[in-house]
Amino acid sequence: MEYNFRNIEKKWQSEWKKNLQYKVATNFSLPKFYVLDMFPYPSGAGLHVGHPLGYISSDIYSRYKRLKGFNVLHPMGYDAFGLPAEQYAIDHGIHPEVSTNDNIDNFRKQLDNIGFCYDWEREVRTCDPNYYKWTQWIFLQLFDAWYNRKKNKAEPIATLINIFETQGVNNNEVHCSSTVIPFSKEEWNAFDEKKKMEILMQYRLAYCGFGEVNWCEVLGTVLANDEIINGVSERGGHPVVKRKLRQWYLRITEFADRLLDGLDKVDFSESMKEMQRNWVGKSSGAEIKFQLQTSNKNFQNNKLVVYTTRPDTIFGVDFMVIAPEHELVNKIVTEEQKQEVEKYCNTVKKKSERERMAEKKISGISSGAFAIHPFNCKKIPVWISEYVLIGYGTGAIMAVPSGDQRDFLFAKHFSIPITNIFGTHFIQEEAIVSNAIALENSDFLNGMFPKQAIQVAINKFEEKEIGRHKVNYKIHDAVFSRQRYWGEPFPIVWKDGTAIALNENQLPVLLPSLQEIKPGEDGEGPLSNLIAWKNIDSGIREVNTMPGYAGSSWYFLRYMDPKNETEFCNRKIADYWEQVDLYIGGTEHAVGHLLYSRMWTKCLFDLGFISFDEPFKKLINQGKIGGDSRIAYRIHGTNQFVSAGLKDNYKTDELHVDVSLVDGMELNFESFKKWKPEFANATFILESEKYFCGARLEKMSKRYFNVVNPDDVVDKYGADTFRMYEMFLGPLEQDKPWDTKGIEGVHRFLKKLWRLFFDNQKGKQWTTEKPTDAEWKVLHKTIKKIEEDTERFSFNTGVSAFMICVNELTDLKCNKQEILEKLLILLAPYAPHISEELWFALGNTNSILNASFPTWEEKYISETSKTYPVAINGKTRTEINIDLNATQQQVEEIVLNNELVKKWIEGKQPKKIIYVKNKMVNIVL
């Protein structure tokens, strides 16, 4: 009987499906474990071998936890709204819903092929009205909430209204929103409804406002900061410009500190935490007000407010720099400088985001105005330069050339005299950024180190009322609307310019079907073309849709209770499944998805809907699998190809060859000729009658013809081999190339395992004989190793432990049922199909999925003696078997009497003999 993986895998996949083996019940009496994969965006390209890496590891872990007695939630779904489907619709005239569903079907087939244990009854699709009804519902909760800084939590807006009605607003610091002008309770009560709503809008966690947004003309929509890479759109690489537009926002800035603090409670990789910390970008310093002096007629005695993290360097200020977009530019620029300043500001504004970021040349222009130093009354020139960004801090800085490298270079470039506040440490060659150098030439700060001086300086500012301590963040409120069709509609209707939230019973607001998807007028989305849908009795519907991250910010909650029609998720059920214990996915979601879902979780927690405020307890980022491309060399200007070894003799062009046409490095040139018409008449210069390709590791991508489809691998070797091979490739979190060569080894291993049970000629091999000590030892050693490796996600060493086990059992000619049966349970998470087949062959009648993971016992593993490496002066010279209970003295005796040792110590007296039990012996001469 041979190992016929095709039949076996098909058979068990349908059996498991038929018997609902993967159905998960919310069983409160069992300990729970929640394993989650980042759900995929169902792209038209389908899965390549890189995608399942994370899914396989989470699948193994889920199955392992189940064998360990946990009730394991391991669901899958689709992040199905998004730009590519809409773009595809525009290009090909196929409705996003149609292409999305096709793509999902295709994904599902590919996933099923690999034998995952997902409970598909819990599948969610973000584009399903039964799902996005609750996305809209959560949006309403955010709309109907504000951030209470005093209590440091989100609260229903009713509590804010209550504050307004009873106290009014006198201190914006406590109750958020810097733009609201203080009012008394009497004033509030006298405001009309529209005015009240306007004020409340400035507090809502989901709010509508005007602001500079990242507008992408080609995509016809705004983008969040995390959707822009190097100044162009993440999807498509299109240019992005700043534009002032009405948009919805999420007030994520209020959560900045909690998003930072929460990182200490979760188990994410250091680099992942670092990325999030960078994104939040918290810094501490001071805001300082400077008196201005200018001949400009528009000047209204405005003050210049700067933000600095080094207020201690106040006596080193030699000039000020404000951003070209700064509102003071026009008010302070002098007549003499006006023309030049305008010219400069215009050139800067014309540049795209990308060009400005790439700009490394120092540029700037003097405004002609001066600021007055608050302590020594020195006149400080005010400059305008693009190196100061309008979006950060106050858009203005105090420049300290002796203490900041950029300021230093700027001063040098424009020959601005530099004040030295670091004495002999500063030698006019570079700025002093160290915080271990005491200040000089700094009045009341002289002799102090920065840490102390910062505090003293801030106190002085506060005393003189010219500045204060200030914490700054890079993070901005997240744009939450898109001028697009394929997304969740907002449950908002506009009436007389006021946004009115729909009632819960009006949800879901269905996405209307649309014949042709095209942008509306004035940068509005396609929905604005649907006049009948837009205009309703109560007003005008919001025509924007929600961004891609809306649905993915809370999907992990919906899996817990996916069919609930009255709640987004039942509280009791959410209390049972709680946080995701293990989340596996790619690094590309480090700042976007993870920050948003962390924020949503905190909101839902604050508002009392769930009992935890961090969604993911542990996060693992699987590495990327790179493509191993094959290159052919065409002699320049001809249709003749030269084998890799000879290419240096010619002038050649490199062409990517489809990896399926190449065996190892050897090109099948007959198939190659048929591949594309232009190669039909190609000729070849061969080496030893073969054509060898070159190789290159790069991203797995269609355009390099290096994409390997898991379906093909599964077809050739089976899902079990595929699963184990992906794991065997290397550590989960590491990037690695896909190389099909090694897969044979894993496949051989499964065949070898099979032969422990069945002989090709003789058939059934196993016996019910009692195992020997040696056989028990092999088994228990393996149980221990597999348990340890699986627990620490070291699946590659786990696979090799199985190989060692099967090799040893083969050497021992062990076919004992007692041993083999236990081994199958260990293997079941890694290779479920073959394990189930052999499990039933042994006579079991209940699925191996419901077995219990065996426990290893010390007595089978423990040794009475060990073969110690014996080193002389640290170099291992021999091995001696010594009883484990031997004392230091006994060991010394044994070792010193050994012939080889005697030879090496040449009669010298050892200084010291180091003996570490169970490790080694070292003789120091």
Place this chain on the structure above:
RNA sequence: GCCCCGGUGGUGGAAUUGGUAGACACGCAGGACUUAAAAUCCUGUGACCCGCAACGGUCGUAACGGUUCAACUCCGUUCCGGGGCACCA
């Protein structure tokens, strides 16, 4: 520029707490079985040196230096690769 991760045979990688570097697998070489092939099995395989042989020696984990009886592992400096952040004041 700053931060994080990494660098081990021809290849993927192992070494979990400082204790026999190179597990396991691929590849390669030789052999067995076979008329032959496939499949399977066995042996060898870091480099170098000595040798009839060895269960002989030297070197060896990017480079250099340090700590230690002992370093892939800890510390310092440098180089290289990958990722993130970035005129962020």
